[in-house]
Amino acid sequence: MINQEKEYRKVFLYHKRRAKHWITPSAHRAHSSTISSIKPAEKSLEFINKLNEDSGKCFKEKVDTLIEFYDKENALELSNEIMGSRFYYGACKEIKRQKNEIESGKEATIHKMPRS
Helix, strand or coil: CCCHHHHHHHHHHHHHHHHHHHHCHHHHCCCHHHHHHHHHHHHHHHHHHHHHHCCCCCHHHHHHHHHHHHHHHHHHHHHCCCCCCCHHHHHHHHHHHHHHHHHCCCCCCCCCCCCC
């Protein structure tokens, strides 16, 4: 039996680390096309930091709020005429998969950040 709160904490902190990663210049050395991920990553990191300050919520609630944020931002990105970075789509897809793993009684799969 896994500790679900611990797993949700792990997923939440992973997405914080993921957003930080895409802000750094080293993440963009290999592929200049990833520069479009900087603004969505900054916005995500700012939102995650606000969520992290709210100590009244458990990590499951924080992950659910983060999923809602990613869904909303992905919809906004898709409605724009200009092609976006698909940052929110990838993050939302990954966090939903991780949540499903936790709810099915497995440990969440955390991938390493890509190397540059």
